[in-house]
Amino acid sequence: MSALDFEASTLPWIDRPTFPQELDRRLNAGEIDLATAHQLLDWRHQGYLYLPACLDDERIENLLAEYEEAWETRPPLKALVEGKGEQDFPDVEPRSELHHHHFRVLDFQDASEAARQVMFHPQIVRSLRAIFDQVPVAMQSIFFEYGSEQAAHQDFPYVQAKILSHLVGCWIALEDVGPDNGPLFYYPGSHRLSKYDWGEGKMTWNGQSHEEVVQFEQDLERRCEEIQLEKLTLHAKKGDVFLWHAALVHGGSAVHDHELSRKSFVAHFSTREAYPRDRRFPELEPQVVEVHGGLLYAKPEAGAGPGVMGKLRRLAGKAVRKVLRR
Secondary structure (H helix, E strand, C coil): CCCECCCHHHCCHHHCCCHHHHHHHHHHCCCCCHHHHHHHHHHHHHCEEEECCCCCHHHHHHHHHHHHHHHHHCCCCEEEECCCEEEEHHHCCCHHHCCCCCEEEECHHHCCHHHHHHHCCHHHHHHHHHHHCCCEEEEEEEEECCCCCCCCECCCCCCCCCCCCCCEEEEEECCCCCCCECCEEECCCHHHCCECCCCCCCCCCCCCCHHHHHHHHHHHHHHHHHCCCCCEEECCCCCCEEEEECCCCEEECCECCCCCCCCEEEEEEEECCCCCCCCCCCCCCCEEEEECCEEEEECCCCCCCHHHHHHHHHHHHHHHHHHHHC
16 A cells, blocks of 8 residues: 555645756746745755744734734634633633633634734745745634644644645744743654555544544654654744644644743645635635735625625735736
């Protein structure tokens, strides 16, 4: 039985066997600059891209202010809370009553212009476009107030586009991260591992038991150790950005000082080809919004039917078509 892997015919250009030759051609033709070429080669071999000092303080402080305001106004978002799963954000207890730090607010870009400005920072969008060779589309976002302490994992079994390989994770440090507040860890080169079989040759999680998830996590760490991949820890500074491959093995280190926060903003991106509709509203044609050369699907207003959505699409369509032609 052959090892499981992504469908070869739909891989992003950077993961295809022809990438080195195509990169040379574009470099010689002046279609890509030398600095970007080096970044893409690093991505291909290591499975991640680190952008130090990418975001300015003003963008970050705007996001933090809107996040704090959201805990007062409680916009109609979702949150993940340990022990309770996904909840409506307005129903989540005040933070002082949660008695733990394992909670996160989902899709904050639906309620926050500052979140959109952060996740679609021009340098992030440029990097995503270079990796995908297509216009990036945001699939979701997650606001972390504290370290996740999440075990080693890959994202694509959980964050599923129609084409599994069309996925890039983006972690943005909203404050400095050190050894005590749960920094990210990752295994460079682990995106090349064969894919875990969740059963019957499937590479994705579909509600399997907690025990199966633990087995997946342990299998990843075991295989990284067997081939002696180095485990690195990211002690990031406020404004740093870490982009990672769909299959990069990564997680959250233990929090040693539980009085310390580790505010960060995570987004996952795909392409229009692989993510043509909002995962939350698959029955609706999405309202596509352009932000700095990237795209997101706006959350429809309550009660918005096809007629309303059609009007919104017509209003946004011209700008979006312009972006897709770039």
